[in-house]
Amino acid sequence: MEKETVRIENFSDAVFAIAITLLVLDLHVPDTNIIKNGTDLLVYLKGEWTSYLAFTLSFFSIFIMWVNHHKIFKQIYSRNTAIMFANGLILFLVSAVSFPTALLARFFDGEASNIAVALYTGIFVLINISYNLLWFIASKNKKLLRPGITNSAILKIRNNYLYGLPTYIIAFGISFQFPAIALAICMILLVFWAFSSGKINVIQE
Template structure:
């Protein structure tokens, strides 16, 4: 079967690449009049540590999203309108990742940390829903999937996506009362997605 999703994948890769590239714009060279003082420069660079944390979180979040997106589309050969809109939602959220990550890095461990963590965890609820929607659209018409992909493989991918939803919903609910616990759940789920992405290594 000829693969019809090449344009979707190329456009998606471009959006992921641009989203990652724009992250570096949040890193700024310190502006002060003591440029000849190494200690002052080092102090100014260290003072910007929240920006570095936001960059790292955002980069790896987008990277993990891209890895799983890429591996899903290895199993999707055709497209329909619903699949394209689900994919568009994923790309929209990938473009948005840097904002809640910046909020988190700047306001964690401050009186406003609950709001920052709630926005951050809420974003991941939406990301997980978008991936579930994408796979639902791909599976509801088996003609969209790679020929020879077994029912067990389809169910395995679906279940991995679904497992993340209650965990993210729990993190979002906990963020209103236990922000640190909610954040830990989200970080642990990074490991889950890295592990589950290996299950998408189904040979063509």
């Protein structure tokens, strides 16, 4: 069976690459007028810790999303309009990650941290929903999937993406009162998605 999703995957790879590159734009080099010596530079860099945190968290979030996107399209062989639009929704949300990342970098260490974290966790709730939607649409018609995939494998992939959704929703809910804990949950979910992507690869093999 010839794979029909190559153009979708190539376009998606380009969007992921651009989205992950945009994150670095929020890292700023200090003006030479305010840096007189090494101590000044160290003080400045310490003051920018929220930018480094936001950049690191979002970089690996997008990277792991790309890994999972690659793995899921190893299972999808054919396309229809619904799959293309569901994939477009994923790309739209991924390309928007840089905005809440910038808010997190600027406001996490202040009184507006709860709203910054809520917006940050909120976009990952939507991204998780979009991944679930893509797989739901693709798996409804087994003819769209790779030859020989079993119903058990389809169910395992579906459950894999569903598991993260309630956790993201919890992180979003508590971010208004406990933003640091909500962000820690996002970090834990990064580890979960990193390991779960390996499960998809096992399913494929």
